[in-house]
Amino acid sequence: MKKIQISPSILSADFSNLEKDIKKLETAGADMIHVDVMDGHFVPNITIGPPVIKALRSKTSLPFDVHLMIDPVHKYIKDFANAGADIITIHPEATPNLQESIDEIKSYKKKVGISLNPDTKISIVEEYLDKIDLILIMSVYPGFGGQKFILEVLEKIKSLKVLKDKKKLNFDIEVDGGINFSNFKSVIDAGANVLVSGTTIFKENNGDIKKNIDFLKSIWFVMIAKEKFLNNSLSYLYKQIRKIYLNSNIYNRKISRVFDGGLNYVPNLSLLNCIIKSKERNFRIEDFSLEDVWNKIDLNDK
Numbered sequence: 001m002k003k004i005q006i007s008p009s010i011l012s013a014d015f016s017n018l019e020k021d022i023k024k025l026e027t028a029g030a031d032m033i034h035v036d037v038m039d040g041h042f043v044p045n046i047t048i049g050p051p052v053i054k055a056l057r058s059k060t061s062l063p064f065d066v067h068l069m070i071d072p073v074h075k076y077i078k079d080f081a082n083a084g085a086d087i088i089t090i091h092p093e094a095t096p097n098l099q100e101s102i103d104e105i106k107s108y109k110k111k112v113g114i115s116l117n118p119d120t121k122i123s124i125v126e127e128y129l130d131k132i133d134l135i136l137i138m139s140v141y142p143g144f145g146g147q148k149f150i151l152e153v154l155e156k157i158k159s160l161k162v163l164k165d166k167k168k169l170n171f172d173i174e175v176d177g178g179i180n181f182s183n184f185k186s187v188i189d190a191g192a193n194v195l196v197s198g199t200t201i202f203k204e205n206n207g208d209i210k211k212n213i214d215f216l217k218s219i220w221f222v223m224i225a226k227e228k229f230l231n232n233s234l235s236y237l238y239k240q241i242r243k244i245y246l247n248s249n250i251y252n253r254k255i256s257r258v259f260d261g262g263l264n265y266v267p268n269l270s271l272l273n274c275i276i277k278s279k280e281r282n283f284r285i286e287d288f289s290l291e292d293v294w295n296k297i298d299l300n301d302k
Contacts, residue, residue: 002193004220005031006213007065007174011047011145012198018052019059021202021209028210029217032063032087034176034196036142037080042071042094043143050076050083057084065196067115067176069142070094074101081108089113089136089174092124102131113174117141118150122160129169134194135160139187140177146199149178154190161191180204184219 008030013021022033035053040046053064066085070076071094080088088105092114095101105112113134114125118141125135137157140147153175160173175187176196181204187195201212 004188004217005172005194006201006216007032007034007194007196008201008209008213009034009036009145009176009196009198011036012202018056022056022060022062024209025201025213026060026062028213030062030213031194032065033060034198035064035066035085036145037066037068037070038143039070042091043069045143050079053080053085054083063087065089065113065174065194067113067136068094069115072096074104077101077104078108081105081110085110087111087113087134089115089134091115091117092120093117098125098128099131102128115142116156118153118156122156122163126163129164129167129171132171134172134174136174136176136196137192138177139175139179142177147178149180149183153177154186157187157190157192164191181215181219184216185223188220188223 006029008025010018010021010025010033025033036047037049038045038047053066057064063086064084065087066080067089068076068080069091071091073090073094074097077088077090088110090101090105090113092098098114102112102114111133112131113136114128114132115136115138116122116125117138129135137153137160139149139153157173157175164171164173172194173192174194174196175192179187179195179197180200184195195216197216200216201209205211205215
């Protein structure tokens with residue numbers, strides 16, 4: 001399981017003291033800072049721009065995960081890159097040429113993200129998946145914090161994870177919108193490895209940011225512990241079955257037999273303790289131990 005990263009959204013922070021809240025996030029163990037940039041046109045809200053990001057850049061060493069919900073987006077990429085964004089995520093609907101915008105972001109040595117609204121299909125960006133670093137799946141319609149998670153998005157996350165694995169790609173799957181203590185696990189199970197949370201981190205438990213981040217991370221730690229326990233249990237079971245088999249009458253430690261003339265022999269399942277290299281000639285199979293077979297089995301081979 002890939003490491004889970006938490007990217008708190010400062011959309012839910014105290015805008016009168018962003019520096020203080022960002023330092024709290026860093027101390028509490030956040031992995032990056034999610035910055036929602038809205039223009040009041042692409043989405044029905046207005047937030048912050050490059051000057052605020054630039055002012056905050058020196059206040060933390062955490063990466064700035066900047067989500068641009070602005071249209072047109074291309075001409076502002078330079079401003080946000082120079083302001084200190086480390087990841088720049090854009091919407092395909094906000095640029096006439098997505099490839100040019102991807103190249104523009106890369107030209108400033110920044111990581112590239114593409115965001116998909118709940119009703120934006122994965123197929124629209126499939127051809128770009130090998131060129132980017134992150135796909136941000138919106139689990140609410142962007143514009144305001146505190147919205148309820150759209151459950152149908154889980155299937156979208158699963159589909160993207162299947163596609164990612166099939167193509168053997170390495171981009172992060174980030175999810176933003178309505179992430180809380182109740183659905184955190186299901187989002188990870190679906191395939192996400194970066195989770196954005198604002199309201200839960202800044203408002204739950206009377207605004208105890210560290211406690212909230214610790215609780216979210218504890219959910220992941222429990223998942224990891226269960227996975228390791230299962231893997232260890234399966235490994236132990238395999239060893240016990242192997243031990244029983246090797247001490248049973250089914251297993252023969254040696255086999256010696258001569259086959260004559262032009263025989264092309266293929267062993268069936270009842271003779272798994274034999275490996276016969278088939279060739280059009282006389283050959284002898286002797287002193288083959290099944291121990292070799294067991295030792296070469298790859299438990300991860302599917």
